[in-house]
Amino acid sequence: MTDPTYEFTRAVTRRPAASIVNGLRAEDIGTPDLARMEEAHTHYVATLKETGAEVIELPALEAFPDSVFVEDTALCLPKGAVLMRPGAPSRMGEVAEMAPTLRALYDELRQIEGPGHVEGGDILVTGREILVGRSDRTDAEGVAELTRIVSDWSYSLREVFTPPGVLHFKTDCSLLDGDTILSTKRLDASGCFEGYRVLHTAEGEEAAANSIRFNQFVLCPAGFPRTAEMLTNEGYKVVEISNSECAKLDGGMSCLSLRF
Template sequence: MRNPSFEFARAVTRRPAASIVEGLRAKDIGTPDLQGMLAAHDAYVAALRSTGAEVTVLDALAAYPDAQFVEDTALCLPQGAILMRPGAPSRAGEVAEMAPTLRALCEDVREIRGPGHVEGGDILVTGKEILVGRSDRTDAEGVAELAKIAAEWGHTLREVFTPEGVLHFKTDCSLMDGDTILSTKRLEASGCFEGYRVLHVPEGEEAAANAIRFNNLVLMADGFPRTAELLDKAGYEVVQINNRDCAKLDGGMSCLSLRF
């Protein structure tokens, strides 16, 4: 039986546009390079496809410099998809661009209507619940509306809190299997993962915490050898992807796909 928290038949991604140079970032650590980002995106899609999943690659959207970070636009569950309501005003239009694709692929599509906001980067689906982190992009009203929809589909949702200065909840954590989470020490210290097996990202490699378990693989950013070794020793098959240009836009492995 398929485990819906990390075993997937489909994924949706979107090609980066030349407008990435105008993308949002909490801190300016350099200008992303389009060719570098496209090459990394191709490697990412190839890794997803290597597991046997069907991957939809949508065209770039020049009007939305952050549109390649499709995860923030929706939450996909076995019952259907829930369209999000981003907290960043410049990203609001991305949801309408994603909606037709999800309506074609999912039997039931709901939406967060507001007034609250919630972004997919703050949502971690585990083997037993949906964890949603409050952040600068996800507020209490958004979490409450999402919880109501999730409950109608039989899911338990638990609100947690993202540490100060961390963009999204999943900036600092990722699911490795149904009950194992890779996390920074600062996030795990909040107590939000009680009852789970937690693997701590090594000191100095906190940016490696945003990874994804996709079928038999764990996709993680390259350049973090101690995290890669940790996951390898824990029995996971690791694929390392160049994330240097995405990181300049606060992006990581989970941000680049919708998985269902």
């Protein structure tokens, strides 16, 4: 039996646009280099394909600087997909651009109508529930509407809270298997992962928390050697991918694909 939390047959990605230099960022730590980002993105897509999964590569959208971060536009579940309603006004139009692709892949496609907001970066699907982190981009109304939708499909959703100063819930955590979570100590300290097996990122390597388990691989941002070594010692097959340019826009491994 497959584990729907990390065993996938498909992923959707989008090429970075030249306009990415205008992407949103919580603090300015430099302008992304498009060529370097494209190189890392190519490595990322190739790693997904290496697992045998089909990767649907969508073209760049110049009108939407942050559109490479497709994860925020939708939640893809085995029983259906839900189009999100981003909390950043400049990203609202990305959802309509993603809708035709998902409509072709899913029999059931629902949508967050509002007034609330939810972004996919705040959603962690585990083997037993859907965790949704309230953040600057995901509010109580959005979580409530998503709860109503997924409960129609018999999923259990639990609202949790993202630490102050952390953009998305998954900035600070990722799923390693149905029952194991990689987390920063600050997020785990909130108690939101009680009952799970939790592995902590190394001190000073908190940015490694935004990794993804995709079939046999754990895709980790490069440059966090102690966390990568810990994961390898735990038996995971780690692939390190440069995230230097996405990090300038608060982006990471999970942000770059929709996985189902």
